[in-house]
Amino acid sequence: MNPGADRDGTTLVPTLSAPQPTQGERTVRIGNASGFYGDRLSGFDEMVAAGVDVITGDYLAELTMLILARQKANDPAAGYAKTFITQLSGSLEQIAAAGTRVVVNAGGMNPGGLAAALRELAASRDLEIPIAYVDGDDLTDRADELGLGNPLAANAYLGGWGITEALRRGAQVVVTGRVTDAAVITGSAAWFHGWGRADYDKLAGAMAAGHVIECGMQATGGNFSFFTELSDMRRPGFPIAEIDQNGDSVITKPPGTGGAVTVETVLSQLLYEVAGARYPGPDATLRLDSLRLADAGADRVRIAGARGEAPPPDLKVSVTEIGGYRQQITFPLVGLHIPEKAELITRQFEYGLEQSELRRPASLEWTLARTDHPGADSEEAASARLTLIARDTDPRVVGRAFANIAVEFALGSIPGFFTDGPPGDASVYGRFRPAFVPQQTPPHTVHFHDGDSAAIVPPAEFRALDETALDSRSIGWGNGDRACPQRARAGETTVALGELFGARSGDKGGTANIGVWARSDAGWDWLRSELTADRLRELLPEAAAHDITRVELAGLRAVNFVIDGLLGEGVAFGARFDPQAKGLGEWLRARNVSVPSALAAERGQQPTPFPTPRSPFTSRDAENPQ
CATH class of the missing domain: 3.30.70 (Alpha-Beta Plaits)
Incomplete structure (x- = not known):
């Protein structure tokens, strides 16, 4: 690389493609030890014992950013997830000795403050641990000039290249502010494998793995529709992603821990808080319709076939x-x-x-x-x-x-x-509201342990986040409320939807999503033809007045719905008694539907494997893949 320098002397890093010569072709094992601010403290100890290469943690939900912003407003030295210090403290000597990397977004509104606190902790133990931090996401002071109003906080969702550069320059611990949930995984994988910024397929594969493990135990049986089929749910283990050089991955967990990793637990998390066939990130866009899942052994599931595209020109901002x-x-x-x-x-x-x-x-x-x-x-x-x-x-x-x-x-x-x-x-x-700024707007910066810093330049190319032929939008019914007919016909049986189908739901600001998957090919034939947006409104009358976007993901035997405005102005607004739509999918599964009697006979049966695709990427999307 030949980095230049900007006018204040900060190093500019235009590309991060230098390989790591010591890593070779082996997979990188990235473990998640925290899915939210408040997760169990023993997660770090469990990942140290598992011997992973990188320990990651996600701490920043939309509500968490509000809490941390209020803390920082009252105390400029606050604004980060303090529990991370407790988590790291218990394993600090083992991490230092093993050379394990730690990458977390626990910096919240004050990553520099967290890095300083960690350096004090390391010094108190006579440990020399290179600690770096990434910032530039906080646009609060510029909110008015950027047309974002006068909010308590405005944070852009940054990507993973600042993390990659920090690790490349020798950092053992990297803390960030508001990056995307998957960025702590993609940034780590890109460092380990030496990926370049145009390696979109590989980055997309890491995005998929990151999306699965970033919510911790939700990948190992937590929040899972068919939890009664899992043998030990007293304390599910945290997930591990083993990411190959080509971006394919295997999701697993430490041996002897509770819960399970199955094709369906992984699929369930893939459908969590997604929208259309394109899943955007700051560094690449993942085509969800390209993914394929396969059983790879006990508590091992392979994610393959990820197709990536250039990222969109704008970054999402959490206001x-x-x-x-x-x-x-x-x-x-x-x-x-x-x-x-x-x-x-x-x-x-x-x-x-x-x-x-x-x-x-x-x-x-x-x-x-x-x-x-x-x-x-x-x-x-x-x-x-x-x-x-x-x-x-x-x-x-x-x-x-x-x-x-x-x-x-x-x-x-x-x-x-x-x-x-x-x-x-x-x-x-x-109140939460999403906004967008050009990728060039945030001063994405990595601050190294030696006092140096580097600015991460924006991507060199973009692709607009257009809908695909798989995505369809349906206008709400206004204030009308239509009946929910059973539609019983000859040769059909009435069942609860959840006896045959799984679901996962969640929130993104004021919108809610419900991903529904079939456990067999026969179930998929029924699901894709019968569970339309209007049928969803009949089954969930609370959604009747709202616009709904629907996408079919045939390779996963799943449909996903995004219900606009169901959650008002976000979780803190409390528009409904389930403000994050966590139980929305389970309400849907409790509703009665009429299905062919042959399909109804599959109740209680284990899921069948996905059919082998004819090619790594199959889709009814007829657009030019380039």
């Missing part, structure tokens, strides 16, 4: 801000006449608000959840829940005085009146 203040009151309704009781409480509260001197909140939402069961043998099982959620930009409008309206009519209301607690102050809530 977090204070949305306002929130008050929630829940009224348990016990026994008979539930609708009438809900109606009376609603009228009494609304009348009390009108008679008060309080301003009406910007929004009031009443929700009745019929959790009651006739003839229940416990009071809780006999109870429904009426919930009031009020939001406003002024905390006084939804504060203690507002909540006290419910107390004022407590002795003159329904039989069995009580609430979930005494009146309290309003709580602040956050």
Whole structure:
């Protein structure tokens, strides 16, 4: 390489293609030891014992960025995931002795602060550990000029090349701010194998492996539809990706740990929080429809065939801000006449608000959840829940005085009146919104252990993130609510969808995704033809008013749906009782559908292998692959 220098003397790194001569052609073993800020602390010890080459960890969900931004606003020295220090501390001597690399995004809003804390930790143990950090993602101070408003925080999702350069220059520990979840894996694999920035297929393969392992135990049986088929789920192990020189990988876990790695646990995680056939990243775009999964032995699953494309010209930005203040009151309704009781409480509260001197909140939402069961043998099982959620930009409008309206009519209301607690102050809530900036905007910079720094230049080429022929968009039904017919026909049987199909759901800001997969070819034939966007609206009436994007992934026997706006303004907004749509897929699996009786007979059977594709990449997408 012949790096230049910019005007302030920072080294510019235009390409990172130099091979690592000591690694040869062997696979790199990258383990994940944390899937979120709060994961179990023993994950690092488990990965050290497994002898992986690189230990990675993901700490930064959208809500986490809001929390860390508020911490840094109160204390400029804060803003990083402090639990990472505890995790690393317990294994520091072993990591130093083994030469194991550690790459995490625990830096959050303050990667430089975390790096300094780690250097102090190492010095206190008389250990010399080269520690580097990557920053440039934080665009908060420039938010207004970039058209992002005046948020609490604005962070671009950076790629993995800063990580690669830090490792190439000898760092043993690399901490970053907001990078993509898979970047800690792709950056590590690119360093180990000496990939170049145009090695899109290889990078895409590492993206797939990274997407599978970045959520930790979700790859080893956690959040898995068919969890009852797994033998030991007391404490699933953390996943390991063994990534080949060509980008193919094997997903596994340390021997003797709980959970399981199967084709379906890997597939389930592949479908988590994705959108269309193109899965974009800052360094490459992965074609999800190119992936193939195969059993490679006990707790070993191979991911192969990844096809990559040049990255999109823009980077996603996580914009977090204070949305306002929130008050929630829940009224348990016990026994008979539930609708009438809900109606009376609603009228009494609304009348009390009108008679008060309080301003009406910007929004009031009443929700009745019929959790009651006739003839229940416990009071809780006999109870429904009426919930009031009020939001406003002024905390006084939804504060203690507002909540006290419910107390004022407590002795003159329904039989069995009580609430979930005494009146309290309003709580602040956050708001997430995605934005985009050109790849050239963030000053992606790596700071080395010796005090030097290098700027990572943007990609040399881009490809627009266009939809493929596999992606289809469907407009919502407005406020209408259509019935959910069983559609029973001759030769068909009514079953719960989940008896034959798996699902995984999640959130990205205000959108929710549901990936559904079939366990057999016959199931796939039914799934791709019957589970349309409109049929999904019938099965999930809460989605009826929302636009839905649907994509078929034939090589994985799966369809994925993205439901726009279902989660309002993100997890902190709390638009629904399941604010991250974690259980949305399980609700879908609980709904009844009518299927051919021959397919219904497959209930309880183990999944069949995927058919062998005719070529590494098969698709109904007729566009030019170049």
